[in-house]
Amino acid sequence: MTASNKFQPAWREDVPAEGTYRSIFKYDPKKFSHPSAAWYEMFKKEFNMTDDDFKKRQPGGDEKVVLKQKPGLSEAQINAFISIVGKENVAADDFSRAKYGHGKSLDENLALRQQAADRVPDLVIHPRNKEDVARIVAYCNGQKIPIITYGAGSGVVLGMRSDKGGIVLVMGTHMNKVLSINDLNQTAVVQPGILGPDFEAALNDAPRLFNAARRYTCGHFPQSFELASVGGWILALGSGQASTYYGDAYDIVVSQEYVTPAGIIRTRDIPGTATGPKVNDIMKGSEGAYGILVEVTLKIFRYMPENRQRFAFMFPSWEAAVNASREIIQAEFGRPAVLRISDPEETEIGLKLKGFNDGLLDKLLRFRGLMPMKRCLCIGTVEGEKGYTRHVKKEVSKIAHRAGAMSLTGYATRQWEHGRYSDVHMREDLLDYGIIIDTLETGVSWENLHRLHQGVRSFVKSRPGTICTTHASHFYPQGTNLYFIMILKPKDSEEFFRFRSKVVDAIVANGGSVSHHHGIGRMFAPWIENYLGREQMDVLRALKRHFDPNGIMNPGGTLGLDPKL
């Protein structure tokens, strides 16, 4: 029997029907990424599954959305909103309320597969501009109507659940434009609902679209690039895959405008100031609990893809890869844009899934002393001016070779680039057969990295049949992040959630942050006070009371700010 005759599951490739739960929870209704035969074999082996287990699917959420609870707003309230934004920008149907009431967390996915959509807004509103938002916030504040903000719905931390009903503002429908580009300041003014690809396309094409002097790039390319809004980047403190060079979302913001119940906060485009604590920075990461971002001025960067350099190495060990990465980011010869090191399990699975685990490459690697379950893959790119990118690549290579790494050329990096945004779509195929893939991520100092990696891994791997791969992909001179991908087939979702909760415990107990770039939302709120300490939480709560005395802004526990609601 040839490989092609082997049984393969009938991975779904149908675009979910309109109005269904599945059309809500699928990252992108029209995009698919299926497990390869190698993935499939791995699942069967790791989870003791047989072909038969892949013949019948789990509930797929193909039903049309029907909500139990009716909208809780009065006729007068609904009419007030209509008078602000127009009838065509208000929706109260079940599907809209469910769609704009959910993010893309695993938790929401599993619930929607079971047709459970019980904490959704009463009304969906598509504001046309910031003046609409100001009028809506003022009205809601007077009426004490909760407001959730929906950027593009890609959040994975339960950040936009309507625990108290109210309205959801969909920022991506109208408020999705690049308003201007400033060549002198190298900034772009954008509306928060714009998606990454639209923003990047506008910047790349700035000479034609904005009569700009040159082409630009936004520098921010999170894995969710195709799914997330610029506002979401900032409100949940995201990091792009090239953050090691361009900075995190926190770093690329120049100035912002927020509508809050306490008034409009509009900060200035001055890059350096000594005028007291920076309110511009206080607003970042506020996850909708302080106000609504309605306009932002971002740093932009010269677009020079012709200068991009790629590198990839196989290091003999995790320690060697970590030490080399630390040297790269501390040595002051410039910085790579992408830098990513995979731990032994992630490296080995990656090789296996690409069929490299027993071929010529594997032989060559072993010959060079790069042994399975010890060797670690490193990939990266360098961006910037031509001589700079060449120099950085040269210095990176020197460090890698000194550490006993073998160059894999830029091939591995191109492979990674190919799947960087699409791999996420595989989640549905797995869930269709009861296999969970979920991720947790954390920031950590260099000093705590190994303790954290080992501490979390040892807990995760203590559960039999749990794949756990880890990489570090955002580097700072003072530390990095760790990104844990767990794949398992739990007895049921409750078992998984209990397990995941203990992994978070292990992260925090071992010196990691509760999140590096996903945010807190309601999912991680139970850990935040212990992590930050009561005194810091008291500061965030004092700001909450100031901005939102009536508790209408994303209420229901986001960021741990109003757990008693």
Added chain:
Amino acid sequence: MTASNKFQPAWREDVPAEGTYRSIFKYDPKKFSHPSAAWYEMFKKEFNMTDDDFKKRQPGGDEKVVLKQKPGLSEAQINAFISIVGKENVAADDFSRAKYGHGKSLDENLALRQQAADRVPDLVIHPRNKEDVARIVAYCNGQKIPIITYGAGSGVVLGMRSDKGGIVLVMGTHMNKVLSINDLNQTAVVQPGILGPDFEAALNDAPRLFNAARRYTCGHFPQSFELASVGGWILALGSGQASTYYGDAYDIVVSQEYVTPAGIIRTRDIPGTATGPKVNDIMKGSEGAYGILVEVTLKIFRYMPENRQRFAFMFPSWEAAVNASREIIQAEFGRPAVLRISDPEETEIGLKLKGFNDGLLDKLLRFRGLMPMKRCLCIGTVEGEKGYTRHVKKEVSKIAHRAGAMSLTGYATRQWEHGRYSDVHMREDLLDYGIIIDTLETGVSWENLHRLHQGVRSFVKSRPGTICTTHASHFYPQGTNLYFIMILKPKDSEEFFRFRSKVVDAIVANGGSVSHHHGIGRMFAPWIENYLGREQMDVLRALKRHFDPNGIMNPGGTLGLDPKL
């Protein structure tokens, strides 16, 4: 008559007597920097002065300090402080109260020359450690005793005036140590009272002192380097002269510990997080109004002076120098450490004062089309890894040459380095003869730079007999700063203060920030609400109410937080 026979004022070179006003307001009692003969000639010409005007000095503050008001604390209160820190760490004598109740602003200097020291603390306390500070703050909060914090007293914005009496905490006496160095994280934990040179010396000598793996540098070298404390860098948001590469004080802070009336804020050493608004950043720039910094973890950098590159250019015009600087900071080939461009008046005065305005250099410059009152000096350095510094210098040179600049080699930069910390001491010589030298500085976007420069200059120069030199010395891709140095002989100090106030008006009216790196204090508080807007000020006031409900932390209008007191 030869030059050497010409009259020269008897610039003072005596160390002020102990206990005198002069020993307080002089930047450093033991350091002197006198105007050259060329400076002296310039003063006479610009201010219509004669040799006779330099034969009799203004009041020099040589009297022993005697205060009119007696300490306002009760015996019981004083004893309470003694019981916390020990008798040897408490002082109530007039001189101590005056010394630790003043910064180094021109305003304080002029007042002290007139023996006016009327807003000083009741008691001077030298805390031994952060536990002392916690106990003192708790006690003061209960007793509603105001607390001013004195780092090293180099502030120039009236940031530590005891408008309401109370105590001053002197951080530099005991809390002045490097506590540890972490090679892995490239961080140092320091106490806030340490002076720049002590910190830098410890870092340079880290292998011997801390058994560290290598030598480090702090990367932060403000003009006040020899006079300012690390805590002051952070609380007033300073910028070092190499900030273009190393970042501002804001950027080099990893984590902090503050004692506030609302409890102790201790943030974590994790460089990247998505755990809500960053309280660590909120505290920076709080100028003693929220709490007292008792410990800080700072980024440190590899010390590689052997790789330093220097450059200096003469540009044909201010526009050419500005455009080239913008290109340098936006072109993504790395960054210079020091970068500094002087406007035509500063350039010309610099040449004149060094005797270069009518010699061979001037001829050569003119021959190259670099004409007086158009040409602009640019100096700079590059730091980092060897290949990096070479590459950056090469690219800077390319840009300069394309802009029609002439290289002056690194000589001009070495000259500048020589006087970078000592030139400030010249202030006393000038004030001794009624000549005022004062500075104002502002942050600005590239887009507003010329409008701001011209707007401020045209106002300043509208006053006859006013020298005004300007440079930009802290560069960001989105803008820079402008630093205005004004030298004039006003009728009296009141005339000067009215004039300075209007210059600040002109700065803000033309799109500059109220401060780029000096801070706000009480001096610029009257402009801050208009500059930030009421909504941002309300945020800062809400934080004030949270941290300091009894209004004891640096009260009296600092940062515009409690103007009604």
